[in-house]
Amino acid sequence: MGEISASHSAIMNYWKDKAIRNDGKIILEKRASITNYQDSIPVIEDWIIPKCWACGEIVNLPVKEHEKYDDIEINKIWNSAEVRRKLQKCHIVPAALDGEDTPENAFLMCKKCHLESPDTINKEAFFRWVYIKRKKNIYGHPFQEMLKDVDADLQARGLPTMNRMLIEYPDMDLSDIQELLSKKVSCHGAEVVDSSIVIGLADILAEKWTEYKKKM
Numbered sequence: 693m694g695e696i697s698a699s700h701s702a703i704m705n706y707w708k709d710k711a712i713r714n715d716g717k718i719i720l721e722k723r724a725s726i727t728n729y730q731d732s733i734p735v736i737e738d739w740i741i742p743k744c745w746a747c748g749e750i751v752n753l754p755v756k757e758h759e760k761y762d763d764i765e766i767n768k769i770w771n772s773a774e775v776r777r778k779l780q781k782c783h784i785v786p787a788a789l790d791g792e793d794t795p796e797n798a799f800l801m802c803k804k805c806h807l808e809s810p811d812t813i814n815k816e817a818f819f820r821w822v823y824i825k826r827k828k829n830i831y832g833h834p835f836q837e838m839l840k841d842v843d844a845d846l847q848a849r850g851l852p853t854m855n856r857m858l859i860e861y862p863d864m865d866l867s868d869i870q871e872l873l874s875k876k877v878s879c880h881g882a883e884v885v886d887s888s889i890v891i892g893l894a895d896i897l898a899e900k901w902t903e904y905k906k907k908m
C-alpha cells in the first residue's frame with residue numbers, strides 16, 4: 693500500500709510557489725512580498741536550502757559557493773541522496789484513508805515529523821498542524837527552549853529580555869524573524885547550531901529595540 697511515486701523534485705516543484713495560511717488554507721505565494729503575509733508561511737522558504745517542511749530542520753548539503761542555480765540544479769538538489777535520506781515523502785491524506793498518489797497529496801518531512809503528523813482526511817487540519825509546528829521551531833530547533841539563552845544574551849548586552857521588550861513595545865513586528873535570521877545565520881553546508889540561532893535572534897531583537905528607542 694501507498695508508496696508515493698512522484699520524485700522529491702516533482703513534489704518540490706508542485707509546492708514551491710505555495711504558502712500555508714494560518715487557517716490551513718493553501719494560497720499561491722508571491723515570493724516578492726512574503727513579508728506582507730503575516731498570517732502565512734511559504735511551504736519552501738528557500739529552494740536551494742532543503743528543510744523539513746514541518747519543523748524546518750535543515751538538510752546539510754556540501755557547500756557550493758558562487759554557483760548559479762537553475763531549475764536543473766535545483767531539481768538535482770532535491771533528488772540528491774542526502775535529501776532523499778533525510779526528507780521522507782509523506783502522504784497528506786494517508787493512503788489508508790484513500791489519499792491520492794499525487795504531488796498535491798505529498799509533503800516532504802523529516803522522520804520525526806512524519807511520525808508526529810496527524811493522519812486525517814481533513815487537509816486543512818494537517819496544514820494547521822504544519823503552520824503551528826513551523827511557528828514553534830526555527831531550523832528545527834524549538835523556539836521556546838532557546839528563548840532563555842536569547843534573554844541571557846540580551847541582558848549581557850545591557851538590554852531588556854524579549855518579554856520585557858514586548859511589554860514596552862507591544863507593536864514590535866516579529867513576523868519577519870525567520871527571514872531576517874536566514875540572512876544572519878549561514879546554513880550552507882554547516883550544521884546550524886543552537887548558539888548561532890541564539891546570537892542571531894538576540895541581534896535581531898537588539899536591532900528592533902534600538903530602532904524603537906530612536907523613534908521614542
Ligand SMILES: [Zn+2]
Nearest residue numbers: 744747802805
Ligand atoms: Zn521535521
